[in-house]
């Protein structure tokens with residue numbers, strides 16, 4: 001069994017859960033925050049049998065679209081504390097960042 005930890009954009013999360021459920025795959029949705037943009041994203045925990053892993057990855061790939069977003073970065077123009085200046089930069093946020101973890105045991109009580 002595998003645990004897929006999929007970090008996706010909020011806009012794709014509900015449709016992704018619906019599609020996973022429709023294929024009989026279980027998922028838990030967590031509200032998370034990206035470390036770089038410091039804005040909300042969604043992390044899904046998806047436990048799958050090994051033979052269903054590719055099906056889950058295909059659904060994630062089909063639903064999750066990469067998008068461009070303008071982020072504000074800051075640089076220290078004068079090299080002194082307190083002299084940071086914000087400037088806009090474009091970042092491409094991936095469709096999904098997926099970690100695939102081997103599950104040692106799966107127990108429901």
Ligand code: 2BA
Pocket residue numbers: 007033034035036037038039041091092093094095096097
């Ligand atoms: P964030 O950390 O908010 O990053 C959002 C997007 O900003 C990233 O998209 C990437 O395009 C850009 N970015 C991140 N760090 C950057 C940097 N130091 N300089 C310039 N641009 C940078 P993705 O790579 O698709 O990541 C989307 C989200 O997936 C991330 O949101 C984070 O929540 C998660 N993630 C990505 N890599 C991860 C990792 N190695 N471990 C844990 N979470 C990760």
